[in-house]
Amino acid sequence: MGIYAGFRKRFIAIVIDTIILIPFLLMAKSLGFEGQLFEAVICWAYFSGMESSPTQGTIGKIVTGIKVVDLEGNKITWKIASVRYIGRVISFLLCFGGFLIVPFSPKKQGLHDMLAGCFVVNKAYISGIC
Template identity: 45%
Template sequence: MSDSLPPGWGAPPVQTGIIGGAGSLTPDGRMLAYAGFWVRTAAAVLDYFLLSVVSLVVGIFTLPTVRLEEWQGDTPSYQVAFRDTDFSSSFHMPWPHVEVHDTGTHFLLFQLLYFVLLEASPLRGTLGKLVLGLRVSDLMGNRISLLRSLVRNLVKMFVSFPVLFIGVIMVAFTPRKQGLHDMVARTLVLRRERIVRFDGAG
C-alpha cells in the first residue's frame, strides 16, 4: 500500500537528461526543469538592483530638509532643523535637530513583502525571476500559498543568506537545485515547463 501525501508535498522522481539540467515529470505530463545556481543568482541580482533603485528614489524624497524655527524668548533666535539626522542640541544657534526615522526597518519590511507577495501571486515570481523565465512552485510545479512563500523568504533572509550564504550555495549541489529555504518550505524554482505527450502508435 503506497503512502499518500497532501497535494504539493510529495515530489516526482528526479530525472536526468533534460536540456538545461535535471528535472521531473509530473503525473499530468508536465516536464519540470529546475533552475540552476547561476540563473537564480542572476535573477537575485536583478531583484536587488531594482530594490536598490526603489530605495534610492525613496531616499531622494526623505533626504534632510532645512527649516528655520523662531525661538520663544526676549532675544529672537533661530534654529536650523534637519530631518532624518541623529543630532540634537538646544544651543541658541543653528544646529541640527533630531527627527529620527528608522528607514532601514521599513525597507527590510518592503523587501520581505516584495518577495512574499510576488512569489505567491499568479505571477509566481519576482520581477527578476520573470525576466529570466523563472518561477517558484511547490514540489509538483503548482503555485505556492502565501504562508509557504512567507516561510520560504523568512528562512532565506534570516538563515540562508546571513549564515555564510551556505543555504544559497546549496542550490548548486542539491538534486532538485534547492536552497535551504526551498527545502524548509518544500518549494522549487523552475526554469521551464513542457507538456510531454506520448503517441500510442508505434
C-alpha cells in the same frame, strides 16, 4: 536544461531583483523611513508578493524564465512565500551557505526552498516535476 532552475539563473534573477529594489529602498530612506527592519519589510513584501502572485516569481525570475512552485508543481501561497523569505534571511546570516547549496542539491534547492517545501523551476518544464 532540466526541470529545476540552476544556480546561474537564480543568481542572475537575484541581481536583477536587487537592482529593482535599490531605488525603492533609497526613496524610502529619503522620506525618513530607515532601518534594517523597514528594509526587510519592503523586501519581504516584494519577494513574498511576487512569488505568491500569478506570475509565480519576481521580476528577476520572470526575466530569466524561472518560477517558484510547491512540491506538487502548483503556485505557492503567501504563507509559503513568507516562510521562503525567512529562510533567505537565515541563509544570508549563514554567510550565504543556504544559497551555496543550490548547485549541489539534486533538485537545485536552497535552504529557503527546503524550509518552505518548494522548488524553483524553468518555465519550459513545469509539468512532471514530482
